[in-house]
Amino acid sequence: MSTIDNLKDRTTPVFSQDDVTVIFVLGGPGAGKGTQCERLVSKYGFAHLSAGDLLRAEQNRPNSEFGSLIREHIRNGTIVPMEVTIALLESSMRTILTSSSPTNTKGKFLIDGFPRKLDQAHKFEEAVVPAKFVLFFDCPEAEMERRLMERGKTSGREDDNAESIRKRFRTFVETSMPVVEYFEGQDRVVKVDARPEPASVFETTTVELEKRLGKDF
Structure with a gap:
């Protein structure tokens, strides 16, 4: 993945904020980020990039040089090296921006579950594009654990179990x-x-977003 090679040394963003709007979407595991992102995509035409989904897809991609590394981190509830995650995000953004699809014509991205550490935030803004802001879904751990255990009955995700969930909370x-x-x-x-x-969460979210970005963003 050639993008990784120059990430460490890059100090100028590859995208302009004039062309690309990025909102980081954060919240604990089970806070409902994915559900809200789906609704925001439908209402506003965002492209939704889930850092976790990109990593899970990459770990299963045949001949991926990062597959075993990603799998180990996901199993342990720890954070994948930032260059891998940022490279996957940047590659996906490029694909969407250069596609002929009528969706996301304004270059609007929700980046879900990222950044998970401060160094990721700094590097993404330095090397890819500065974000407009963080959309933070605040939820108590007890409620998030209840949701994840329920999801684990059908999700098939190996990290939807009590031990992994608590590691992810920490x-x-x-x-x-x-x-x-x-x-x-x-x-x-x-x-x-x-x-x-x-x-109800979505209604509040739309009000707050439009306060920041205007109704016609």
């Missing part, structure tokens, strides 16, 4: 909450209570 608190706090210090966080039903 990782989120220790590594991702500092990201939220960093962006909060720059007034670049939109925080939404993720406890209510999805329709």
Whole structure:
């Protein structure tokens, strides 16, 4: 993956904020990020990139040089090296921006489950494009665990079990909450209570997004 080779040394973003709008979507495991992203895609025409989905797809891709590395990190609830994740995100953004698809004509991206550490945030903004803000779905651990255990009955995901879930909670608190706090210090966080039903959460989310971006973004 040639993109990785120059990521470490790149200090100029490859995309302009004039052409590309990126919103980072964060929240603990089970906070409902994916559900809300689907609704935002439908309403506003975002392209939805899930860092976790990209990594899971890459680990299963035949002859992937990163497959076993990604699998080990996902199993342990730890964070994949940032160059791998950022390269996958950048590659997906390029594919969408250069496709002839009528969707995402304005270059609007929701990046779900990323950045999970401050160094990822800094590197993505330095090398790819600065984000507009973080959309943070705030949810208590007890509720997130209940949702994930329920999902695990049908999801087939190897990390939807009690031990992995608790590891993921610890990782989120220790590594991702500092990201939220960093962006909060720059007034670049939109925080939404993720406890209510999805329709109610979505209504709140749309109000908050339009406050930041305007109704016609």
